[in-house]
Every structure is written in C-alpha cells, then in structure tokens.
Amino acid sequence: MPRFFTEFADAEEIIITGEDARHIGRSLRMRVGEILTVCSCGMDYECQIIKITDSEVFLKPFKIAPCASEPNLKITLYQAIPKQDKLAEIVQKSTELGVFEIVPVLTSRCISRPEKKEFEKKRQRLQKIAMSASKQSGRGIIPEIQPLLTWKDALADSKKQDLNIMLYEEKGGVHFHDVPFQNNSHIGLFIGSEGGFSEQEAQEAISAGCYQVWLGNRILRCETAPTVAISILMYLTKNM
Numbered sequence: 613m614p615r616f617f618t619e620f621a622d623a624e625e626i627i628i629t630g631e632d633a634r635h636i637g638r639s640l641r642m643r644v645g646e647i648l649t650v651c652s653c654g655m656d657y658e659c660q661i662i663k664i665t666d667s668e669v670f671l672k673p674f675k676i677a678p679c680a681s682e683p684n685l686k687i688t689l690y691q692a693i694p695k696q697d698k699l700a701e702i703v704q705k706s707t708e709l710g711v712f713e714i715v716p717v718l719t720s721r722c723i724s725r726p727e728k729k730e731f732e733k734k735r736q737r738l739q740k741i742a743m744s745a746s747k748q749s750g751r752g753i754i755p756e757i758q759p760l761l762t763w764k765d766a767l768a769d770s771k772k773q774d775l776n777i778m779l780y781e782e783k784g785g786v787h788f789h790d791v792p793f794q795n796n797s798h799i800g801l802f803i804g805s806e807g808g809f810s811e812q813e814a815q816e817a818i819s820a821g822c823y824q825v826w827l828g829n830r831i832l833r834c835e836t837a838p839t840v841a842i843s844i845l846m847y848l849t850k851n852m
Contacts, residue, residue: 613658614640614648615747617754621652623676626659628669636661636669654682654752679752683851686712686798688773689838690766692719692805693726698835703738705835707745707755709842710851712798714742715758717766721807731760763813766802767820776800776822779837780814785824788844799845803837 616632628636628650636642642661650657650671656679659671689711691702703714716735718725726734738757746754761769770776774796793799802809802817809817818824827840846852 626671681750682752683710685849690802693722708749713756770800773800778802778817778822785826
C-alpha cells in the first residue's frame with residue numbers, strides 16, 4: 613500500500629499537497645476510492661481518496677493505529693563524518709533499521725571536514741534519503757538529520773539520552789550484552805569515521821558516562837559499523 617508522511621493529520625480529513633500529491637495522481641495514477649496510508653508522529657492513518665486535483669489529494673481516514681514497524685527503542689546515532697558519500701549509505705541503512713535521529717559529528721580523525729554552512733546543503737539531501745528509506749521500510753516517522761556538531765557539542769547533546777554507547781576498537785571494552793539496556797528507552801550510539809576515535813575522545817566519552825563497546829577482533833568499515841550496531845541493539849531490546 614502506498615505510504616506518505618505529513619506533520620499534521622486530522623481524524624476527519626487529511627490533505628496531501630506538493631510533490632507527494634503529484635506522485636499520487638500522476639505517477640501512481642491513483643483514483644478516487646482507492647486506499648493509501650499516511651503516517652504522522654508514529655501513527656498510521658489508513659485513508660480513502662475522496663478527491664484529487666492537480667496539486668492536492670483529499671483523504672478520509674477510516675482506521676488509525678500506532679505504526680507497528682516503529683521500535684519502542686529510540687536510537688540517536690552520533691556518526692563521525694566519513695569520506696565521500698558514505699554518510700548517505702549510513703543514513704539509508706540506519707533509517708531502514710529503525711534509528712530515531714542521526715547527528716553528524718566532526719571528530720579529530722575525520723578526513724572530510726566540511727564547514728557547517730557547507731554541510732547544510734548536504735543535510736537537505738540526506739533528509740530526502742531518510743524520507744525515501746522511511747517510505748520503503750514502512751516506518752512511522754522520518755528520522756531527523758541534525759545539524760553538524762563538534763565533538764564537544766555532541767557529548768553535551770548526548771546527555772539527553774538514558775544511556776550512551778561508543779564503538780571503540782582500541783583496548784577492548786564490554787560486549788553489547790553486558791550493557792544494561794533495561795528501562796532505557798533512548799540510547800545514544802557513537803561511531804567513528806575511517807580512523808575511529810582518538811584515545812582522548814574515548815576517555816572524554818567514558819568520563820561523560822559512555823559505555824565503551826567493541827564488536828570483536830575484526831575491524832569494520834565506518835559505513836558497516838552502524839548497520840551492525842543498530843541491528844544488535846534492536847535484537848537485544850526485542851525490536852528485531
């Protein structure tokens with residue numbers, strides 16, 4: 613069933629406008645009477661099309677329920693900026709796996725070092741990738757791609773989480789199953805760029821309360837590590 617997102621949904625009537633409206637009428641060639649799903653704030657609205665114009669689609673909701681595919685665990689991914697276009701892949705896969713939001717971070721070992729203003733243009737494209745991945749995977753929300761943060765600001769931001777984890781390949785760490793996930797509904801996940809985190813950054817994260825976790829003796833690429841870590845978190849919290 614076609615799936616669309618809106619910030620505001622009404623139990624009596626929903627109006628889809630802009631690009632999505634044109635996609636419904638022109639690309640999908642949907643007609644009055646057909647059914648589609650609209651997602652808003654984690655809720656699914658099953659709707660019947662009651663009117664289509666060139667720029668608007670009018671819908672009548674007939675069933676409203678929480679999105680069954682949304683995990684009960686919120687993961688904020690603090691991802692150090694990788695080279696080339698790897699961040700786009702990370703956004704896509706992380707969204708499919710159920711991440712709540714993604715915070716790009718500039719760490720000491722990042723080879724790619726965009727200015728904040730420069731990154732804003734890229735962030736808009738990454739948000740579109742997150743939207744597309746949310747539609748494809750049946751998500752109830754679109755993960756927010758946050759503005760670029762410095763390492764110091766990222767650690768400060770992570771205080772809003774119940775618990776924080778850093779993937780760190782140096783000097784070991786604990787296994788995922790040794791981390792006390794119980795009663796923690798919002799988890800921060802720190803993952804480095806190609807060069808990982810520096811020893812100083814690791815110590816600063818530990819001082820800030822992060823659990824240092826490792827994934828075994830194999831060194832994973834920075835675009836592989838988020839997929840593995842999020843999958844493990846979803847499995848251990850019974851969301852997969």
